[in-house]
Amino acid sequence: MLIPFYIFSHEKRLPEYNDNEQKLTELIAEYQAILQRLDELEQQEVIGAFDKRTIIDLSGDVINQIAQKYKNVQKGIGGMMRGALIETSARRLKNEAENEAIRNTALRMLKSGKLTVEEISEYTELSVAEVEQLAGLQTV
Secondary structure, three states: OOHHHHHHHHHHHHHHHHHOHHHHHHHHHHHHHHHHHHHHHHHOOOOOHHHHHHHHHHHHHHHHHHOOOOHHHHHHHHHHHHHHHHHHHHHHHHHHHHHHHHHHHHHHHHHHOOOOHHHHHHHHOOOHHHHHHHHHHHHO
């Protein structure tokens, strides 16, 4: 399921996709299914976020090169690939913000002194080691 090689199987039909909106819609649907599969593989931890981003980025580059003469194809599939890259970056930023919020909550819990490290771990879903690390940072 290597996307860059997948586009090569459609290369001879790019003029048809470019001129036929229905055919282009079908091609875009195939790429959406591939992107969905990449999401599933990432969620199953078969591939990492970096791998997924690299696959999407390289695929977009290949599509842009092969479809240079076919603006509708480039806009449809290339735009979708760029959108997937933006979504991947946005998801990463969102996850980082959520993790920071959880760590701040754990720090506030530690400062209150009312809960054990184990309880904080349970409530925040951080590991005991992570909470202990935060407790060490708190005393520094």
